[in-house]
Amino acid sequence: xxxxxxxxxxxxxxxxxxxxxxxxxxxxxxxxxxxxxxxxxxxxxxxxxxxxxxxxxxxxxxxxxxxxxxxxxxxxxxxxxxxxxxxxxxxxxxxxxxxxxxxxxxxxxxxxx
Amino acid sequence: xxxxxxxxxxxxxxxxxxxxxxxxxxxxxxxxxxxxxxxxxxxxxxxxxxxxxxxxxxxxxxxxxxxxxxxxxxxxxxxxxxxxxxxxxxxxxxxxxxxxxxxxxxxxxxxxxx
Numbered sequence: 001x002x003x004x005x006x007x008x009x010x011x012x013x014x015x016x017x018x019x020x021x022x023x024x025x026x027x028x029x030x031x032x033x034x035x036x037x038x039x040x041x042x043x044x045x046x047x048x049x050x051x052x053x054x055x056x057x058x059x060x061x062x063x064x065x066x067x068x069x070x071x072x073x074x075x076x077x078x079x080x081x082x083x084x085x086x087x088x089x090x091x092x093x094x095x096x097x098x099x100x101x102x103x104x105x106x107x108x109x110x111x112x113x
Numbered sequence: 114x115x116x117x118x119x120x121x122x123x124x125x126x127x128x129x130x131x132x133x134x135x136x137x138x139x140x141x142x143x144x145x146x147x148x149x150x151x152x153x154x155x156x157x158x159x160x161x162x163x164x165x166x167x168x169x170x171x172x173x174x175x176x177x178x179x180x181x182x183x184x185x186x187x188x189x190x191x192x193x194x195x196x197x198x199x200x201x202x203x204x205x206x207x208x209x210x211x212x213x214x215x216x217x218x219x220x221x222x223x224x225x226x227x
Contacts, residue, residue: 004156031213043157043203043217056212091156098213101147104156 004105006092012111018080021108024073025094033102034067034077035091043091049075082112115140115206117218125224128196134189134221136178136204146187147205147215148178157203163187174198199225 005024013019025032033048047057052069060067064083069075079086089109093102120135138144145164149157161172168180178189187204204218 033215042219045214045216048213050213056214093156095213101159101162102157102215104149104158106154106156 004092004094004103006090006105006108008108009106010109010111012113013082014113015083016081017112018078019082019086019110019112021077021090021092021110023075023077023092023105025075025092026096026103027073029094029096029103031095031098031102032069032075033093033095034075035093037089037091037107038087046077079110082110084112086110087112115144115208115216117204117206117216119202119204119218119221121221122219123222123224125226126194127226129193131192132190132194132198132223134202134204134223136187136189136218138185138187138204138206140185140206140208142211143209145207145209146178146180147207148172148176148187148189149203149205149217150174151201151203151220153200160189160202194223194225196225196227198223 007022034046037043046059047067049069067077089107091104091107093104095102116139118137126132147162148160150160151157160176161170163170163180171177176191201220201222203220205215207215
């Protein structure tokens, strides 16, 4: 299996622009997680899905952030409009079971100027 | 709410020396505990986990951790480290019977010097 796939790996954009991050989970995994990693706040869970349904979005920082999972093999995290404080590494992870390990993708490094 | 404290942000050690990375958690209910490792420019990878049973858990790459409920700790140890163990290590906690949400500590950067 190719593992969790994220695209793009790097994104540089200007403040105010829309940013879309993409994730393809491992086939057969029922859980998908979006995390944000910064030096100041560490690794934070933004939202997670079970069988394509959002379960907990309490970590989404504000209405500028939205996430979707239209099918079992694809998810997006969108920021509109983007701000410099959104600069971070965003990770997607998937898991086959609630007690199993989470498999992380390589991350998308977002820089908002 | 749960929280995780990793007391050391950076730990430098020499190759073949033992190492202990400390993790304490706070929770009013029973928890599951995890250690993940992150190599430079990569995602996180599970080292080991404690779900139940023996409090001494063995993981990959020669690492082990001991769950101590009375001290609410889950310290990670390795008797002899290699240069290749240089990475950032994250402790994480999840409540039993509740949300699948993992709460991570801030991480400990382990640097193994020759």
